[in-house]
Ligand SMILES: Nc1nc2c(c(=O)[nH]1)N[C@H]1C(S)=C(S)[C@@H](COP(=O)(O)OP(=O)(O)OC[C@H]3O[C@@H](n4cnc5c(=O)[nH]c(N)nc54)[C@H](O)[C@@H]3O)O[C@H]1N2
Ligand SMILES: Nc1nc2c(c(=O)[nH]1)N[C@H]1C(S)=C(S)[C@@H](COP(=O)(O)OP(=O)(O)OC[C@H]3O[C@@H](n4cnc5c(=O)[nH]c(N)nc54)[C@H](O)[C@@H]3O)O[C@H]1N2
């Protein structure tokens with residue numbers, strides 16, 4: 001039997017701090033995952049479910065976007081994948097009785113942990129203007145109301161449609177069609193807060209906004225640089241791939257302000273060595289860099305490589321540079337002229353140390369750079385990633401085995417959603433194809449990204465807000481501004497699997513539409529439907545849930561969207577033409593449309609049938625073809641930037657604990673970092689605690705300081721405990737989403753517009 005949900009919020013007074021771990025996974029990880037699975041779904045359902053994760057004919061893990069290995073273990077085990085599955089496959093339920101019992105005002109007082117732990121949503125619910133409680137509503141009435149609100153808009157740009165990255169390719173494609181059929185490109189998504197900087201930098205330099213490696217490249221690399229990423233927690237299956245690379249002789253460099261457990265030692269629970277013998281040492285070199293120092297690091301590497309080339313030759317791939325790239329001379333002149341002083345200051349590393357790291361790059365025959373949020377959520381993330389590309393181009397490390405760029409995606413289908421059209425700045429060729437396929441004219445004006453959508457809400461311009469999954473209110477920056485903006489929206493619609501803050505911070509009217517998740521059986525048109533997703537390496541595969549859904553009449557995301565299209569577009573000239581009913585009852589028909597619109601998806605359904613996955617075309621990887629305007633891979637000369645921390649302040653990064661999936665809080669521990677039974681902590685160097693006039697373990701308020709157009713702005717997060725930690729001086733860390741109140745809406749990365757969640761200037765105040 002599953003256990004009852006918690007009745008209390010997290011009690012921060014019970015916080016305990018222990019020694020941090022020096023290795024990841026191993027037996028405790030298995031035990032922890034099984035405990036959470038049994039609590040959520042009991043023993044039998046746990047066993048049945050966990051055996052189907054990422055198996056042929058099983059479901060795609062809703063955890064992360066790391067690809068599956070070609071030959072999978074009978075149960076490829078991943079602690080946090082298992083936790084993600086348990087959260088979705090839980091037997092706990094949030095139905096009409098729950099909403100009758102708890103007023104919205106009461107629910108709002110609970111933390112994200114409590115809300116998420118209550119269970120799966122079962123019934124469409126409506127909150128009328130001024131009402132204290134949600135009440136049940138029929139599917140037809142709910143969809144009619146939403147369709148009527150959309151049809152009543154004078155200007156389609158007054159509606160905003162958010163997507164989180166779990167939505168399948170099929171649902172995402174129908175969703176963007178609904179939105180573009182209405183006449184807007186207001187399609188912000190979680191990507192805007194996540195890997196947008198990667199897309200911006202890669203599109204410009206190599207002509208595709210995605211990575212250029214496959215899993216076998218990881219295995220074959222000579223050198224792997226893992227920067228700004230905590231795979232032990234967020235991509236645990238990546239550790240098996242790194243282990244395999246190590247076995248074949250790879251060198252691994254970890255670049256991180258924090259000594260994350262998973263970067264050092266991996267105890268693979270699948271092998272005797274992992275279980276009994278202390279596991280595999282992963283990182284050969286840990287580069288403890290200052291927050292935001294990565295651009296300087298990569299510029300230093302490039303500078304060193306060029307110096308050695310000038311002295312001794314044999315370093316650069318001159319053939320590749322001549323044949324495939326542009327901009328080399330400007331780049332070489334730029335990094336050549338950089339003095340070492342600022343490079344040392346930005347990284348916190350000496351010239352000798354920087355050269356030592358660069359020597360490892362020089363010695364490598366094939367290099368891959370992997371990264372995640374530590375590189376994408378800074379003001380200068382896009383130039384930082386351009387400098388990563390520069391270093392790889394120098395040695396021809398794009399488009400050959402064991403080499404390339406590897407942005408490690410977050411949500412399990414965030415990359416697929418973008419591929420099939422969830423984008424506020426769609427390409428002309430995509431829209432042309434869409435117009436032809438559905439006999440209408442899609443809007444060309446760019447829509448709002450996430451931050452722009454919040455600005456529009458704040459300014460009272462948004463009349464309808466709809467979210468396909470996710471938790472917009474908790475995930476976005478500047479929580480107070482978002483809450484205020486949300487309350488100004490006329491109608492908010494959340495299509496969700498689980499209860500979260502975005503249901504209790506709402507517009508004047510609010511509708512919750514419960515939906516199926518990956519693990520649920522999806523029966524439509526008399527057959528079990530499957531959906532498809534794309535992993536972080538551009539491989540597309542099917543996913544089929546098998547579990548009995550939480551309620552009999554639950555609609556899938558596809559069904560909800562196809563019905564909305566039918567209602568909104570009925571008898572409306574100039575809107576997309578399709579057999580909406582047919583799409584609702586046979587997802588293969590949607591794949592047919594995708595195949596007609598998006599290159600690389602030809603024979604979509606047949607290819608899913610045949611093999612487990614197929615690769616989308618990738619010019620740089622497949623044939624060193626770069627679809628940039630000049631047809632070349634571009635070196636870029638980027639002025640050096642790095643954060644300057646004012647006197648008496650620290651730079652705060654906001655990150656994930658081991659027991660959470662973004663805004664979903666699974667539990668109260670961050671085991672690897674030694675934090676137990678609490679989340680309101682600031683990890684900071686012990687000397688800084690003293691120097692700033694505080695004591696270890698002291699409770700403080702965090703006040704962020706940001707100079708906007710109107711002068712200095714302050715934002716406050718109350719009651720955080722100061723925990724001494726091994727981190728560079730004046731670089732602190734605290735968990736998201738509790739700290740999102742501190743992130744200023746207007747503090748965004750240049751070019752990509754991503755909130756700077758890894759660089760918030762804060763001071764501490766005594767309570
Ligand atoms: N279990 C679990 N899995 C997840 C998620 C989850 O919440 N839980 N979230 C999913 C999603 S959507 C995403 S995007 C990914 C996120 O995966 P990660 O990017 O690993 O997530 P974060 O916790 O934000 O960790 C950021 C890492 O970068 C480091 N870092 C921060 N700033 C810098 C910097 O300036 N330079 C360098 N070199 N390092 C820096 C931090 O110390 C930390 O190790 O994980 C996905 N997978
Ligand atoms: N300060 C700070 N802020 C950040 C970040 C950070 O590092 N620091 N990271 C950013 C990043 S990388 C990301 S990706 C965003 C994440 O932002 P989101 O994707 O918006 O947030 P999640 O917490 O992943 O969304 C969880 C909710 O999704 C719903 N859900 C889960 N599965 C399904 C499904 O299959 N279908 C539907 N319809 N709903 C489902 C559930 O109701 C659940 O409550 O947050 C960003 N915000």
Ligand SMILES: [Mo]
Pocket residue numbers: 190193194195409410411
């Ligand atoms: Mo993400």
